[in-house]
Amino acid sequence: MILIKNAFIVELDRTDDVLIENGKIKKIGSIKEEVSYDVLDATGMYMMPSFSDSHFHLRNPGHEHKQTYKEANDACLKGGYTDVIALANTNPVVDCKEVIDEINEHTSKLDLDVYQVMTVSKGLKGKEAIDFDEMLQYTKIFSEDGKNVDDEQIMEKALKKSKELGFLIMDHSEPESEMIKRNIDLVRKVGGNLHFCHTSKKASIEEIRKAKDEGIKVTVEVTPHHLFAVDMDYKVHPPIAHQEDKLALIKAIKDGYIDSIGTDHAPHTEEDKKNGSPGIINIENAYSMIRKVFYEHDIDMKTLVQLMSIWPAKLVGKEKGIKEGNVADIVLCSDEEYKLNKNDLLTRSKNTPFDGMDVKGRVALTISKGVIVYDNGQIKRKGNQ
Numbered sequence: 343m344i345l346i347k348n349a350f351i352v353e354l355d356r357t358d359d360v361l362i363e364n365g366k367i368k369k370i371g372s373i374k375e376e377v378s379y380d381v382l383d384a385t386g387m388y389m390m391p392s393f394s395d396s397h398f399h400l401r402n403p404g405h406e407h408k409q410t411y412k413e414a415n416d417a418c419l420k421g422g423y424t425d426v427i428a429l430a431n432t433n434p435v436v437d438c439k440e441v442i443d444e445i446n447e448h449t450s451k452l453d454l455d456v457y458q459v460m461t462v463s464k465g466l467k468g469k470e471a472i473d474f475d476e477m478l479q480y481t482k483i484f485s486e487d488g489k490n491v492d493d494e495q496i497m498e499k500a501l502k503k504s505k506e507l508g509f510l511i512m513d514h515s516e517p518e519s520e521m522i523k524r525n526i527d528l529v530r531k532v533g534g535n536l537h538f539c540h541t542s543k544k545a546s547i548e549e550i551r552k553a554k555d556e557g558i559k560v561t562v563e564v565t566p567h568h569l570f571a572v573d574m575d576y577k578v579h580p581p582i583a584h585q586e587d588k589l590a591l592i593k594a595i596k597d598g599y600i601d602s603i604g605t606d607h608a609p610h611t612e613e614d615k616k617n618g619s620p621g622i623i624n625i626e627n628a629y630s631m632i633r634k635v636f637y638e639h640d641i642d643m644k645t646l647v648q649l650m651s652i653w654p655a656k657l658v659g660k661e662k663g664i665k666e667g668n669v670a671d672i673v674l675c676s677d678e679e680y681k682l683n684k685n686d687l688l689t690r691s692k693n694t695p696f697d698g699m700d701v702k703g704r705v706a707l708t709i710s711k712g713v714i715v716y717d718n719g720q721i722k723r724k725g726n727q
């Protein structure tokens with residue numbers, strides 16, 4: 343049994359003790375130490391449900407040279423994430439049983455829970471929709487991420503099917519604002535379950551605000567880098583935008599229009615970056631970046647928990663929260679201020695423009711299903727990969 347003493351429990355807005363037994367949160371309150379307990383003093387720490395990433399690139403199969411399964415596992419646990427939604431633009435792409443089986447075989451050995459997405463079109467080619475009825479046994483999320491669904495008929499068909507069968511489409515709109523508008527029009531016409539990935543522009547947010555005010559049900563993700571940086575020349579899709587875009591995202595968060603933070607963690611080798619691959623490595627530092635931005639813009643910690651944990655977990659049917667009886671998926675974070683250092687990253691790829699920049703807050707401890715998997719710089723229980 344693990345007893346965590348004196349943590350500030352963000353969702354409850356108070357300092358208390360938490361007892362973990364058999365993978366679950368057994369008790370919250372003032373708890374007396376017993377000799378059989380592993381006691382951790384969390385004075386000065388925030389306790390939150392572990393983070394869930396709505397947008398993660400596992401890079402496998404096919405791109406082990408950018409990140410191995412094990413590195414993905416370790417990087418996530420270090421970042422306070424115990425579960426991720428992995429996009430389908432791998433090599434081969436995830437559009438059939440064989441590929442998803444291969445991924446599941448590897449990820450089942452990790453401590454990280456990986457929820458694998460499949461493509462909307464066969465081969466990610468945008469020509470023909472995959473057989474959603476058949477593929478639904480393997481996943482409930484489909485996405486062309488990395489590419490826009492140019493063919494309006496494919497998008498319309500996918501949306502209709504998502505409504506009929508109850509799955510989710512995660513959409514990479516490009517050009518962003520224009521395609522968000524087209525896709526909102528399609529949802530207005532045929533319904534369906536649509537999630538806008540990595541929304542970055544003021545004009546996009548305006549479309550989304552109008553749609554949500556009208557009662558159209560779409561969900562919206564923003565990334566750490568679009569909140570953290572402006573006017574920076576570093577290749578990501580969509581590009582890092584301007585101050586007015588960032589402020590529109592922040593205002594939308596405050597007004598309750600944003601549903602999740604997805605890291606869009608996208609490892610690349612130095613050579614890939616030189617050759618123009620878009621993407622940024624994020625998962626290990628997402629919390630520190632978000633905490634800094636939220637602190638500076640006076641967004642409360644409960645909203646952070648909602649966007650980084652509760653809501654993205656709901657996408658895959660997980661209930662998270664520091665509550666008696668819940669699975670003990672927990673992070674403890676300090677509020678330390680420091681500078682990012684890319685030499686500290688656990689993944690082999692170091693593609694970040696944020697080296698040396700100031701952040702706030704560090705993940706100190708990650709607990710997955712009642713087991714300490716990351717403790718102050720150490721991965722505690724490793725997967726077999």
Ligand SMILES: [Zn+2]
Pocket residue numbers: 487488489514539540579580
């Ligand atoms: Zn994308």
